[in-house]
Amino acid sequence: MEMMPRLGAKYSLAVEVVSKPRSEYQTDGYFQLDLPVAPAVMVEEEIVIEGADVSETALEACIRRHLGLSVLDDQDGADLSDPGYRG
Numbered sequence: 239m240e241m242m243p244r245l246g247a248k249y250s251l252a253v254e255v256v257s258k259p260r261s262e263y264q265t266d267g268y269f270q271l272d273l274p275v276a277p278a279v280m281v282e283e284e285i286v287i288e289g290a291d292v293s294e295t296a297l298e299a300c301i302r303r304h305l306g307l308s309v310l311d312d313q314d315g316a317d318l319s320d321p322g323y324r325g
Contacts, residue, residue: 241294249301 246253262268263276274280274288281300286292299309 241297245294245298245301249305251301 242253242255245251258276260276274285276288277291278288279286279292279297281297281304284300284304286297286300302309
């Protein structure tokens with residue numbers, strides 16, 4: 239996810255990327271951690287998306303919402319502040 243470091247720099251945020259073999263995400267130990275299904279993106283405790291890729295627009299909207307900034311609208315007028323927005 240090349241967008242993660244770029245958005246982290248843009249908003250002065252620390253970005254942590256965790257990448258493991260798929261088999262490690264399918265263990266009982268992983269499920270006991272109560273983390274989202276991989277691949278996933280989280281901002282603080284909010285799961286932006288799990289089990290699929292996320293658009294940069296949706297991720298940036300979530301970051302802006304957590305920082306208390308106005309949320310940008312996409313070209314189709316969709317509400318990017320909606321946590322279910324998938325871009």
